[in-house]
Amino acid sequence: MSSFSRGLRAQLPRLMQTTPLFTGRCSASSQSVPLRLVFRIQTPSQLPSSARRLFQTSCQRLKAAAAAAPKTTPAARTTAPKPNNAAPLLNATRKVPATFAEQLAFRGQPTLLYEAPSHFWYTFSSFAAGTFCVVYTVYQYWTVYLYPPEGLHWLVPQAFGLICMFMAGMGAYFVLGTTRIVRTLRAVPASTLTSKAAKAGAATTPIMIEVATRRLIPFLPYKKALLHPEEVQLPFRMQGVLSNGQPGGAAGAGKRLSAKAEIEAKKAEREAKEKARQYQLDHIMTAPFRDAKRSFSLAWQGIRRSFYRDGFAKIKLGKKGQEFKLDVSGGWALDDGRAMDRLLAVRPNAMRS
Incomplete structure (x- = not known):
């Protein structure tokens, strides 16, 4: 590289006096060895053979170094999640209970x-009282009204008939209650x-x-x-x-x-x-x-x-x-x-x- 620089400095005054210009670039990009060479020459053939070989060798080395260098992928871009408007929309459309x-x-x-x-006691007492009234009605109706004993006044069976009707009504009153x-x-x-x-x-x-x-x-x-x-x-x-x-x-x-x-x-x-x-x-x-x-x-x-x-x-x-x-x-x-x-x-x- 030092010999290339000395040869290039030796040819620089003569090259700057030429009228037609030709621009050539040799560049290689790498994370480890960045290098860019910019030179102005009349024609590529006017370079000395040693400088031209050194130039080609340097370009090949730089390209090989850039190819061998490990490639690093750029970090993934993290973007903030977009706000989900679906939940507020559902809450807004959901019907809130208004009445009890x-x-x-x-x-x-x-x-x-x-x-x-x-x-329990209400039902028990009602059925007990109703059962008593029904049993009393059936017994008195059978023994006094239908088949009264001998020597009994005729008004007594009629009165017991009214009593039996009253007791039957009381029995229904208790049971239906x-x-x-x-x-x-x-x-x-x-x-x-x-x-x-x-x-x-x-x-x-x-x-x-x-x-x-x-x-x-x-x-x-x-x-x-x-x-x-x-x-x-x-x-x-x-x-x-x-x-x-x-x-x-x-x-x-x-x-x-x-x-x-x-x-x-x-x-x-x-x-x-x-x-x-x-x-x-x-x-x-x-x-x-x-x-x-x-x-x-x-x-x-x-x-x-x-x-x-x-x-x-x-x-x-x-x-x-x-x-x-x-x-x-x-x-x-x-x-x-x-x-x-x-x-x-x-x-x-x-x-x-």
């Missing part, structure tokens, strides 16, 4: 709105219905109301029907009614409490339960007597209700407005009865029994 009925339908499964308390009692109310999403009739009725509402009622024979399963929410008519608002058994129009019942009042009421309820539990633990020896008293109280309440039928409210079901009985003396209701008030129709003209 749509919220229940969005769950995709039935929601329990109301469940009646146990009616156990029917048409609403056991549960459920909100069923219309999308989960399978029958064609139910789907036809649910075309205008997101939910249907499933009503389970008691049959005449206690051991048979409950009778269920799917009704439109407008076909279930309440006599009054149920908020706060199940806890005190009073209709919404009574003083102090069914009033909507403020948030502070509700918190204080729940706190007082928790404190009362804690005190009752502590009393049970402190007086463990008398617990059987308290349980027996509670059992007798429930039995007496059931017997009393079989005569007076108190604690029931008349509700109307179906398009024909058939009357059924809703137990408001206890049981459980969703959100303390507010859910029923928001879904079902309230008809104050339905009288409470």
Whole structure:
């Protein structure tokens, strides 16, 4: 390379004086050996033979070095992912439940709105009293009215005939009192219905109301029907009614409490339960007597209700407005009865029994 440079410097003054110019380039690009040679000559043949061979040898070496050098691929360009606008679009197009009925339908499964308390003693006392009345009627009708004993005044069988009619009516009163009692109310999403009739009725509402009622024979399963929410008519608002058994129009019942009042009421309820539990633990020896008293109280309440039928409210079901009985003396209701008030129709003209 040094001899090539000396020869090139020796020929430079003479070459610069020539008029025609010829430009030649020999270049090689490499990461390790970058080199660019630029020279101006008149013709390639005018170079000395030694310089021309050195020039060709240098070009070949540079090309060989560039070919042998490891090729490095440029780093892959990393681009930020494009924002996905599909999710916001789906969220924007998805329908948000606006009403309480749509919220229940969005769950995709039935929601329990109301469940009646146990009616064991009420049913037992009603059937016991009805059985007694029927047996008494059959016995007296057979022994006194149809075949009266000898020497009995003729007015006595006639009077016993009226008594038998009265006792038969009382037997029917007790036995039929156990029917048409609403056991549960459920909100069923219309999308989960399978029958064609139910789907036809649910075309205008997101939910249907499933009503389970008691049959005449206690051991048979409950009778269920799917009704439109407008076909279930309440006599009054149920908020706060199940806890005190009073209709919404009574003083102090069914009033909507403020948030502070509700918190204080729940706190007082928790404190009362804690005190009752502590009393049970402190007086463990008398617990059987308290349980027996509670059992007798429930039995007496059931017997009393079989005569007076108190604690029931008349509700109307179906398009024909058939009357059924809703137990408001206890049981459980969703959100303390507010859910029923928001879904079902309230008809104050339905009288409470």
